[in-house]
Amino acid sequence: MHTPLSWRKIPSAKTLFVMIFMAGLGLIVSVVILLYLSLNLISSKANEIDEQRTALSVQGAVQTSVNRVWSLVIDNAVWDDAVREAYRPALDVDWLYNTWGAGYKVNNLYDGTFVLDERFRVLWGSFRSQPFTEKNLDFFGDGLKSLIQIHANALKSDKNIYAGITRTRAGIAFIGVGLIRPTMGSLQAGDNTRRFLVITRHINPQILRDLGNTFQIDDLTFTPEQITDVSVPLKSASGEVLGYLSWTPRLPGAAAAKAASLDITRIVLFTAALILLFILFSCVGLYKLARGENLARKVARTDWLSHLPNRRALIEELERVSLRGDTDRKSVVFIDLDGFKDVNDIYGHEVGDELIVIIAGALRDNVPKDGMLARMGGDEFAMTIGGENAEALASAFAGFVLDYLHNAIRVGERTIHIGASIGIASGTLVECTSSELFRRADIAMYHSKITGKGRVTHYDTELNSVRERQVAIEGQIRSGLEREEFDVWYQPIVDARSQKMVSVEALVRWPRRPEGPLPPDVFITIAETSGLIYALGQFVLRQACQDLEPFADLKLSVNISPAQFRDPDFEAKVAGALEFSRFPATRLQLEVTETYVLENPERARSAISNLKAQGIAVALDDFGTGYSSIGYLRRFNFDTIKIDKSLAGLVDRDEQAAALVSGTVRIASALGMSVVAEGVENEKQMKLLRLAGCDQLQGFWYSQPMPIEAIRALRQQRQC
Secondary structure, three states, X not given: OOOOOOHHHOOOHHHHHHHHHHHHHHHXXXXXHHHHHHHHHHHHHHHHHHHHHHHHHHHHHHHHHHHHXXXXXXXXXXXXXXHHHHOOOOOOHHHHHHHHHOHHHHOOOOOEEEEEOOOOOEEEEEEOOEEOOOOOOHHHHHHHHHHHHHHHHHHHHOOOOEEEEEEEOOEEEEEEEEEOEOOOOOOOOOOOOOOEEEEEEEOOHHHHHHHHHHHOOOOOEEEOOOOOOOOEEEEOOOOOEEEEEEOOOOOHHHHHHHHHHHHHHHHHHHHHHHHHHHHHHHHHHHHHHHHOHHHHHHHHOEOOOOOOEEHHHHHHHHHHHHHHOOOOOEEEEEEEEXXXXXXXXXXXXXXXXXXXXHHHHHHHOOOOOOOEEXXXXXXXXXXXXXXXXXXXXXXXXXXXXHHHHHOOEEEOOEXXXXXXXXXEEXXXXXXXXXXXXXXXXXXXXXXXXXXXXXXXXXXXXXHHHHHHHHHXXXXXXXXXXXXXXXXXXXXXXXXXXXXOEEXXXXXXXXXXXXXXXXXXXXXXXXXXXXXXXXHHHHHHHHHHHHHHOOOOOOEEEEEOOHHHHHOOOHHHHHHHHHHHHXXXXXXXEEEEEHHHHHHOHHHHHHHHHHHHHOOOXXXXXXXXXXXXOHHHHHHHOOOEEEEOHHHHOOOOOOHHHHHHHHHHHHHHHHOOOEEEEOOOOOXXXXXXXXXXXXXXXXXXXOOOOEOHHHHHHHHHHHHO
């Protein structure tokens, strides 16, 4: 009797069955343990995250209270009536009390107001509606003394208000101090006479309750000692730890775990049932799997999408020919599609798959006789052919590929433009292995890609040396980022009219490379082709934001490579860098080249819109070197146009260039965009560009790129 499902037909099936059964039981136990451990871990992490969030809220509450006192000082010190009364030869005590001292009972916004003279001695004071008779600052503690000591000169001559925390004899208090001055204009006081207003607000249970209610913190209390690991220290303006703010944790993780326990039990039972069902079907499927071994082998050698042979099949075929001892010449054509990743990013992987199928069909229909075409994976194809005319046939096929991809490809309702970088390597399998032949073709293809794409390169030994150097530099870039060998330098950008520095452009340098410095135009190109540009670009952005953060009056421009702009997470990474460095988004401008904007309009428009939504400005860099049209300037809504030095640098000797610059300025002005001219190298260019209406200027006439220390020194020199 014929029994197609008999275990005897397949001797190894019983062993596989036992293994699957035992593995299934082990999987059930593992799933149960994993689920409950995960539940416990998630609960703990949720509690930990809530504690950290609450700690941040407490810090925010403290800062809010400091800012409130700071605002109170501004509201009361910057007041013409206060100037009139505070600078009298004899203070009107009744006016001071009625205006400031009585406020404690009226609105409870503060509990103490004091007037200090130019030597910071107390002239008048009211504490909790009672007269204050002390003349020195001992009552106020080290916090106020530290504020005054650090900012004494600024308090006397500046308009800044300073606030912090101190320990007075009455307890812990938020305190602020500022010069009493008129609302408009400068203070008119002779003999260096100065009057300063000090306001205090002492911490009490009611204030802590109000802060807890505002920031959703349970049982917010002040304690002299640290109660828990997450208790927030309260530091005075002098750096002294005055005590700690503590609270009752909400433990949301424990509550969630308890609520989810019943559902977890159901999931465990359901998962166990699925695994047992899987074991049953697997046992039956073992037989079918064994019978389909030949089919599986065929599938393993075929690309599922294009139905072409895959990389494995192509390599095996070449190795089979090599073992046979054929000495005829073989040629390998290695094809890498240019811009395929952008198709996936912009239109989705479904459209990308359809495009691969269309291209694979066209290539298959034009493969030379006796040639073998394979999809190597992703956006790569390879064709091998042997015989006396192998090289000629390979070159002809490569030429067909370029001609075919030169025209737009129709995918559904979309018209897609895509190109290819192609490398060709030839040789006998006696003089080199099949893997070596593919490596050479890959090197030639890589050379096509880095030298402009859309071309064919034939392998020679010189290419191998170039590739080896590029690989070496790739490794050096990777280790250089780890060892902090890179620096960010800055080139000033000046206002065309005032000639003052208003911004800087960040430029990466590699001064500490062990093998010696390398020009940016060399290592940046290699970083882009190797994918290291993502890490390098993130380093430049973060470092530049950290360096420029103290200079509130300077804006920062950072170049963004096309590779970075293609990254779908680019906008989020920029936001992360700004958050990390606390750099205001409104001071940052990102520069993108028009070449990428034209090649990837949908992605570019989306990215620019997302960046501008964060408050980041976007500039069109190298304007005038490409296709530059008014249409896409309006479409992408740039904030700034940067005229390339190849155009701006000719205004002093080329009338046509000068006319183009003037026209660009008029167009930008009509579109509400500012204009920066690059490459200013002499005074005549500067004057002509300023006369043309450029808003800002940049170039060696003003300064070469310099380290941040030089920028700092330059600013200090100009302020002297």
